[in-house]
Amino acid sequence: MKSTVTAIWQGNFKEGNGFLKGENSTLEGVEYKPVFAKASGQPITNPEELLGSAHATCFNMTLSYILSQAGISAESLQTEVVIGINNNVILSSTLNLVAKIPGIADNEFQDYVIKAKQMCAVGNALKVEIEVNAQLL
Incomplete structure (x- = not known):
């Protein structure tokens, strides 16, 4: 069994952001940022x-x-x-x-x-x- 998740990052470390795409999940569009980042209004994780x-x-x-x-x-x-x-x-x-x-x-x-x-x-x-x-x- 394999599970594929794609992580996309855009921008610099402090001000950039990333998004996840999960092959077998609803991770599509979940945003990730560094631990210290503040929420941007949509669900984020790290x-x-x-x-x-x-x-x-x-x-x-x-x-x-x-x-x-x-x-x-x-x-x-x-x-x-x-x-x-x-x-x-x-x-x-x-x-x-x-x-x-x-x-x-x-x-x-x-x-x-x-x-x-x-x-x-x-x-x-x-x-x-x-x-x-x-x-x-």
Whole structure:
């Protein structure tokens, strides 16, 4: 499987802007700017947010897959991600998960979370320290 996204940049670093085109998504027209840039009235993002969102969504989908394989359906999986950056180097990704899954014990849930962390394709590609804090409601 391959997934293609095209990033287009126009102008200089401080005043320029970029747009995304996703082959299999609705990224068409999403604007990206440097982290310090202010919103221009339309939805904007930056590479750090995109990386974080890719990790959080991949983790949620992987966990959902693992749960489904065990015959379990989550009511909700809400994952916040914090990308740690120092001197232009991404050092870590911390996933903070709050899950609503009826009828599952916490120790069983934590085992599924560990498997999802190990299987997440985006997390595996990052090659950084990954921490997962998981809370079952």
